[in-house]
Amino acid sequence: MANKDQIDGFNFEQRHGKERVRVGRVWRSGEDGRHYFVEWNVSISLLSDCINAYVRADNSDIVATDTMKNTVYVKAKECSKQVSVEEFAILLAKHFTSFYPQVTTAIIKIVEKPWERISMDGQPHDHGFKLGSERHTTEVIVKKNGALRVTSGVEGLAVLKTTQSGFEGFIRDQNTILPETRERMLATEVSASWRYYFESLSSISNQQLQFTEKYLQVKKVLMDTFFGPPKEGVYSPSVQATLYYMGKAVLGRFPDISSIRLKMPNIHFLPVNLSSKANPVIVKFEDDVYLPTDEPHGSIEASLSRTQSKM
Structure with a gap:
């Protein structure tokens, strides 16, 4: 998937993004005193109308990849309540397609590192974790018109x-x-x-996913x-x-x-x-x-x- 254009008699496709943005997030529950922790490896790819950056050396339509990286941390901070890896990917994709007029499609891929809560003497530890094995993955694609595709997985x-x-x-x-x-x-x-079956942001707005x-x-x-x-x-x-x-x-x-x-x-x-x-x-x-x-x-x-x- 990429933007396709005719440039100087050539078929031209382009996209740009940021790979392997690593973020850890802790949520501290006031109800049971437990801490909840995730570690995500985020990859962002944007399809956007920024042809001038390639053919005219004009960067005025470019979303800098460093900005994409920083957005991951900003959005992680804004998630005051615990979210799934899929929900975080949807949130990121919605941001890029709605905030930037140039961006037509956002593709977010995330791999969650398998940190698991430990138990000691049969009791779950409030803030202790160990690294497991299999990894939870997701790929979310959001288009500016609200079209949505969510794929989850295990590796x-x-x-x-x-x-x-x-x-x-x-x-x-x-x-x-x-x-x-x-x-x-x-x-x-x-x-x-x-x-998953749903194909638009509106179709999931009121669902408990x-x-x-x-x-x-x-x-x-x-x-x-x-x-x-x-x-x-x-x-x-x-x-x-x-x-x-x-x-x-x-x-x-x-x-x-x-x-x-x-x-x-x-x-x-x-x-x-x-x-x-x-x-x-x-x-x-x-x-x-x-x-x-x-x-x-x-x-x-x-x-x-x-x-x-x-x-």
């Missing part, structure tokens, strides 16, 4: 199960050495993003579908099938989500068999000793959207 959701996974019936040719199996370890690092709660609920559905019940689990015939089950479960559970995209690399744990001429069985693999690997790994991704979705 780095590392999950593993030691059984209830197999891979059979795939194409075999002269280059295939992978054995078929109904018993293997399944590990992946889920990246998922889902788009509860983005953080929805993020936690979607993440739970993804994990529940991957793992299955605590005792018996659920069989995975392939990463592809499990990915589809997970996406389908999210769309089935949340009618306000119009589409979901999933990326699930197949992170391999290789069976360890060790032998030598003197000792043909040093280690015999019996679904117990593995070599963890990072690369190469399988890459599986897909998206599901409702037939009436505009994604």
Whole structure:
């Protein structure tokens, strides 16, 4: 997405913004005495009518990227009550498209660092936090006419199960050495993003959006579908099938989500068999000793959207 113009006989596209603006925000609750903390990494991209800056060295229509950075801190300060990462992105995008006549579209991407409240002796700490693993993400696009697109997501959701996974019936040719199996370890690092149905700022003005709660609920559905019940689990015939089950479960559970995209690399744990001429069985693999690997790994991704979705 970019502004497109005809300049000097060329097709010309441009945008500008500020990347990796890091901000931490603490809210101190007067009711329960607890502190609430978030750390966000904000990226801003503006589509604006500032062609003269490129072709005539005239910067009079440019919103300086340093101003964008400062605006993040100003808006964080103005949020006197705790807001979700999605709400903050919408607030920023609304500001840039309404405050500056030149700006036609604002694209805000934010990654939330996974700080989690600690517990001591079973009691949540009022102001103590530890760093978790998976990250909450969002991308918000707002146009000057009020059009809105909100996508939320999770990155780095590392999950593993030691059984209830197999891979059979795939194409075999002269280059295939992978054995078929109904018993293997399944590990992946889920990246998922889902788009909400609403398409304008006016459509959300009076809604209780509860983005953080929805993020936690979607993440739970993804994990529940991957793992299955605590005792018996659920069989995975392939990463592809499990990915589809997970996406389908999210769309089935949340009618306000119009589409979901999933990326699930197949992170391999290789069976360890060790032998030598003197000792043909040093280690015999019996679904117990593995070599963890990072690369190469399988890459599986897909998206599901409702037939009436505009994604």
